[in-house]
Amino acid sequence: MMLKELGRTGVSISEIGLGTWDFRGSADALRKGIEAGANFIDTAESYGTESVVGEAIRGVRERVFIATKVSPQNFRANDFRKSVEASLRNLGIETIDLLQLHHPNPSIPIEETMEAMSDLVDEGKVRSCGVSNFSVGQMQAAQKALGKYPIASNQMRYNVIDRTIEKEILPYCNANGITVIAYSPLSKSISRVTDCDPSGVIAEIARATNKTQAQVIINWCICKDGVIAIPKANSEAHILENCGASDWRLSAGQIALINSRILFRHRNKFDALARKLMPRSLHKIAVRARDLLPARLRRLIS
8 A cells, every 4th residue: 555644744644544434334344454554544523433443443553543533513622622532432542643623613713622632732642633624714724723733634525526626725735735635535426426427438447457447536536646535435345445546556648538538526615505505406406507697697606
C-alpha cells in the first residue's frame, strides 16, 4: 500500500483507508484490510462503529492510525470533552490520532470548540486535528481559532462524478498542506458512476489495466496530490478489492480519457440548499427547473 503524509504532520498513512460509515461488517473484515496495508481507519461517534473499530485494532494498535469525529451538537467545550472521552473508551485507546469536527456548527463559536480541541492535544488525548465538510472560509476561521496546532485534513465528498471541491477547497488544501480525505470515492455506488459513463470508459480502462472498475474509480481519486480515499465496504472481498486500488497508477492518458468522457458535476449553493430542504426524490427536479431559468437568474442562485 502506498503512503501519503497527513498534512504537514510528518506522519504517513495509507492512501486508502477503511471507511466505516454505515458499516455492517465484522472486526475480522476490518483486520483483513489492515493486513492488506490499510493502516488508516476512519470512524465517528455518530456512526456507531467505534466499538467494532476498537475490536479490530486490539493487539495491533501500534500499526493503525485512527480517526474519529465529534458531532456538531457536541461542540460546546464540556460536551466536546465528554464526546472525546467516550470515543476513547469505545475505541479502547489512549490517544486519537486524528480528531475531526464532523460538520460546521455556526451556532457555537468556533473559538470555543477549537480551544477545547487544543486542550486535548496538550493533554495527549489527541494527536492531530482535522475538520470535515468545511468550506475554505470555515477552514481559515478554524485554523485561526486553533492557533499553534495546524489543521491536518479536511474530509470531503470527492469522486469522479462529483468534483465540487476542485473549484476552491482542493486548491486551498494543496497550497496550505492540508490533506483531503475523500469520502464516497465510489459515489453512492459503482452503478451511479457508470450511469455517468455513457461511453464505458471506466470498463475500458479496467480491461486495459487488468483492474476492477471500483479500483479504477478509486485510483483516479488518489492520483491527485494530497488526496487519500476512504471507501466503505462490508465484506472482506470488497475491502481487499478497494485496497487493490493502491500500488499502481493510471497513466496521464487514461486520466485524461476519464476526465473527458465522464459526465461530472460541481455542486453549487443551490444544490446544497435543495439537498438540505427538499426530499431526495425532488432534488433532480429542482436542478432541472433551475437549469431552465435564464442565465442571469441562474447566476444569482448558484
